[in-house]
Amino acid sequence: MVVRGMILAAAAALLVTSSGPAALGGSAESRVLWQGPVFAGAAVVWGEGTAGTGSLHLWTSGRARIVYTSNSLALTGALAASRTLLAFERSYPSCAPQPNVVCPQAQDALVGPLRGPFRTLVRPRKCVVADVADALALDGGVAAYIEVECERNRLQVVMRDVTHNGPPVTLRDGFVSDGCCRGIDIAGRYVAWSNERRGEVVVFDRLAHRLAYRVRVGGGNGASELGFDLQQDGKIAVAYRPLGSAGTRPATIAWFSPATRWPHVLAIQGADTRIGIADDHIALERYLTPKKSALVVAGLGGRTQTVARFTSPLRLRGGFDFDGRRIVWASDRVTATRVDCPPPGQGRPCVRVESGTTTLWLRVLSGGTPLAIDRLPFVDTVAQG
Numbered sequence: 001m002v003v004r005g006m007i008l009a010a011a012a013a014l015l016v017t018s019s020g021p022a023a024l025g026g027s028a029e030s031r032v033l034w035q036g037p038v039f040a041g042a043a044v045v046w047g048e049g050t051a052g053t054g055s056l057h058l059w060t061s062g063r064a065r066i067v068y069t070s071n072s073l074a075l076t077g078a079l080a081a082s083r084t085l086l087a088f089e090r091s092y093p094s095c096a097p098q099p100n101v102v103c104p105q106a107q108d109a110l111v112g113p114l115r116g117p118f119r120t121l122v123r124p125r126k127c128v129v130a131d132v133a134d135a136l137a138l139d140g141g142v143a144a145y146i147e148v149e150c151e152r153n154r155l156q157v158v159m160r161d162v163t164h165n166g167p168p169v170t171l172r173d174g175f176v177s178d179g180c181c182r183g184i185d186i187a188g189r190y191v192a193w194s195n196e197r198r199g200e201v202v203v204f205d206r207l208a209h210r211l212a213y214r215v216r217v218g219g220g221n222g223a224s225e226l227g228f229d230l231q232q233d234g235k236i237a238v239a240y241r242p243l244g245s246a247g248t249r250p251a252t253i254a255w256f257s258p259a260t261r262w263p264h265v266l267a268i269q270g271a272d273t274r275i276g277i278a279d280d281h282i283a284l285e286r287y288l289t290p291k292k293s294a295l296v297v298a299g300l301g302g303r304t305q306t307v308a309r310f311t312s313p314l315r316l317r318g319g320f321d322f323d324g325r326r327i328v329w330a331s332d333r334v335t336a337t338r339v340d341c342p343p344p345g346q347g348r349p350c351v352r353v354e355s356g357t358t359t360l361w362l363r364v365l366s367g368g369t370p371l372a373i374d375r376l377p378f379v380d381t382v383a384q385g
Helices: none
Strands: 015-017 020-023 032-040 043-050 053-060 063-070 079-081 085-093 105-113 119-125 136-139 142-149 154-161 169-175 180-187 190-195 200-205 210-216 224-230 236-242 251-256 264-278 281-289 292-299 304-311 314-316 326-340 351-364 371-382
Touching (some): 032 053, 032 079, 032 085, 032 326, 032 351, 032 371, 043 351, 053 371, 063 085, 079 136, 085 136, 085 142, 119 142, 154 180, 154 190, 190 224, 200 236, 236 264, 264 292, 281 304, 292 326, 304 326, 326 371
Parallel strands (some): 224 264
Antiparallel strands (some): 032 043, 053 063, 079 085, 085 105, 105 119, 136 142, 180 190, 190 200, 200 210, 224 236, 236 251, 251 264, 264 281, 281 292, 292 304, 304 314, 351 371
């Protein structure tokens, strides 16, 4: 199950090198983590950029291999994995290059076995929808995703049995203006999606074809920066704070269930809104001080186990994933920083860039030490924060 969260606020900016304009993958020496890591059964998957090309990597049995590579890979888009399937978004020109013709970008999503081949899951679209973020999820052989109807200005929550090549089934539709759907998740018989403008998470029973329950966070005051994750039995974990407060306020952590539907607020706070739930335990980056945090796993009663600690020059990078028994994450160790300014006349501002190493870690919670599964050097990438 993919853990929702930021796709690297700084990495959402383009990467730069000292010699010229921004480039997606940074310099040829860089391997820049953009997506994940996430579990795919016993394997781990992540997306990275190198010199303008995106690639998806699958680690299993002590070995990492590339399963997809293309300059069309949408490295700021959604990545989802299950035990048997991998799904991801692409972005590419919708027409062949023509003189004096502006060719809009098309976006779609592919799905397939972990090592491919991959086929279309979400039909191509040419419109840009700011409200749609991590709107792609997998559980077993079933996918849930947000499909955008550009002509009708409408969003649809869709489910599809990929393993049996089933047809798309619409669970719910709404309008772009209502703020749906920043994130979507699927687990067991349930599908859930969020609406930041309403500060809301909707949980739908896909087998009974009905709403299971709906929750509001932030005291019912509406708009929130909101992260959530869904458990097989319909419980959800949420992390939320007022919109616009990123970096200034820690996130409230709570969980809900179909049986109670009221918030069970934990005494600990999140450094941001990335969160996961599995086996009645919640994974999050815990806020300690403005400059210190820790990756922890908490029981529903609040008792915590610390997995890793972060303080400069070490920080949590990107997302993480948690399956109740194992947790996978990435950390940056920054070894050099400098200010990069363009040649006169280019027009872009000066930026602070960093170099260092990103390490991907896997840990079994019942014991043992974290295992480093890969190391990615990054060179002159735009600084986070």
